[in-house]
Amino acid sequence: MALGPQLKDVHEESWKIFKEEKRNNMLTGVVTFQLVVLDFPMNCEPRRADLVKSHITPNDIHYVRNHGGIPTVQNIDAYSIKVGGLVKNPGELFFKDLVDPAKFPQEEMTVTLQCSGTRRVEQIALYPGEGDGKSEDSEDEFSSYFRHYAYNRNLRITQRGVQMKHVLEHFGGVLPEGLHVETIGADTYFKKNKVFNYAVSIPYRKVKMEEAFLAYEMNGVPLPRIHGGPLRLVVPGVIGARSTKWVYEINVLPEPSMGPVQRQEYLYYPQQVGKQNVTYDKGFSIQDMPVSSAILVPKDKEVIVHDGYIHCEGWAYSGGGHWVERVEVSIDGGFIWHEASYYTMRLWKVDVPVPVEGWIELVVRAWNSAINTQPTIVRNAWNWTLHVTSSAHRVPVYSVNRSRPETAARLRLFEEHGESIKPITFPTDVPIQSEEEYLAAMAKRGPREPSG
Known part of the structure; x- marks a missing residue:
């Protein structure tokens, strides 16, 4: 297959695709809380108000979390997937054959995709850790905070595609020692001054249970390029990092992928592990999302x-x-x-x-x-x-509870003076209490000092 763009142009090309496939209101950054957290690799999410409007999330506001640029397929007829490793008959599968109902059962699945970084801002705010971008001498703490903001990354979509189980069966099935399935994406990924293609794996048992889905449509239309089009893996109930985009290679392995995303990232460490003593073997690979x-x-x-x-x-x-x-x-x-x-x-x-x-x-x-x-x-x-x-x-x-008479009366005063109770920190010209009212109220309370 032929993939583009050229590596030197990948930043500009990825941003161009983002503007074509996402709503304009996602481009406004933190001003309206429609966040473009990072423009390369693309990292963005919708406003909270948009997220609760529908049971199914529209494509153009679905969150994006990429690790590299957005590859594009130049010739869809030449696009294929290599299938190898511990399968009986390694080979190649063309995309046009995968989407042919006469050759593979086609299914629709409604899934919730969740990034394992969802709500990360809560940990950063109280207890910083790896990758929050802050330093003690940072002059731009605000922007570093938002570079790694993650909140609205729990979105529900309907996808159409083929169970990976049927694809592996097409190649003769998995050999007995095959316990993990690695997927490799066409996106270029940079880690510690080295260049990789995005590679992760899931246990083969999830494939057997039909919990690994090769999707080519999203909410009734061809899978958008920014979300992995023309083909991505979807693994329901598992962190989004295992759902590889732009899939072009599948390998059955005896143990998890050695890709850095699998072995060196998305690891869960004990509370007493940090920069001073961390090693990869002290963490375990995150798979299923908790409640x-x-x-x-x-x-x-x-x-x-x-x-x-x-x-x-x-x-x-x-x-x-x-x-x-x-x-x-x-x-x-x-x-x-x-x-x-x-x-x-x-x-x-x-x-x-x-x-x-x-x-x-x-x-x-x-x-x-x-x-x-x-x-x-x-x-x-x-x-x-x-x-x-x-x-x-x-x-x-x-809380301002206007069902209470005193609060309701004060709110009417604000309205009469053309003011708002919000924000509560702003000074107000609305009178609080006259001197006569104050003295009358204090007289009713009586003296507070001991008499002798």
Whole structure:
């Protein structure tokens, strides 16, 4: 097959493809919270409001997490996949044959893809680790923070393709010593001054269980180039890093791939491992995603004027063949919980009762079908590489409960003066209390000093 562009042009060509295939509002960066985290390799995600609008995520706002440039196929008729390693009859499969219903069963699958860096910002904010870009003498801490921001990377799509199981059967099946399946992408990947093609692997048992899918369509249209078109691997319930894009080679191996993404990255370390003592063998390769959830509405530190209930929305997800059974929200940091009254396989909603005023902490946790739930705090799930932030998600908000008479009266005063209660930190010209009112109130309270 012939792939482009030339390596020297890959940055410009990748950015051009991004602008063609994504909504314009994803180009505005942090200004509107539609984040282009890094323009090369492309790393971006949608606004929170866009994420909760639909059960299925539109292609043009789906998150992008690439490790290199975007290769393009110059001649689709020449595009093929090499299949080798521990299969009985190694060979080559042309893309036009793979998509032929007469040669391979074609299937549709609705899946949730989740990046293992989702919610990484919570670990970075409290306990920095590898790759957050900060240094003690950094003059641009804000931009380094957002270079590695990751939040809205839990998106649901429908894909059409072929089970990898059928492809391996086409080549005579897997030999008994074949335990892992490696996929290699056409994207060029740089790691520690060396150049690789993206290579990762999954256990062969997932292939046998039809949990490895070679997709060529996404939400009813040909797979966009930025998402791996014309062909990518999709492994439901597993971190997105194992779902190789631009697949051009499949190898059956006796052990996991030696690609750096497999053996040196996406590793989960103990809490006492860090820059001072880390070695690759101290971590284990992340595969299945744990149960997790997040609050998308309201936003962090938002001032909410309400009538006794605060509306909350978000996502919940569980990997490893399990599903979300229950989502719960707390208003007191995790002591009393309220079950979400409605949610789909990915999105949930609840109007949670909030009788109090001032700063409160909303917390969400999910339970899956194995009766697993999320760790209580970020530190419980911290790891040196800042992956799979699975702790209960916490959002501080400021509650203004206008069902209380005093609060309702004060809000009317703000309205009469043409002011807003928001932001709460701004000074106001609205009178707080007259001297007469103050003295009358204090007289009712009586003296506070001891009389003798």
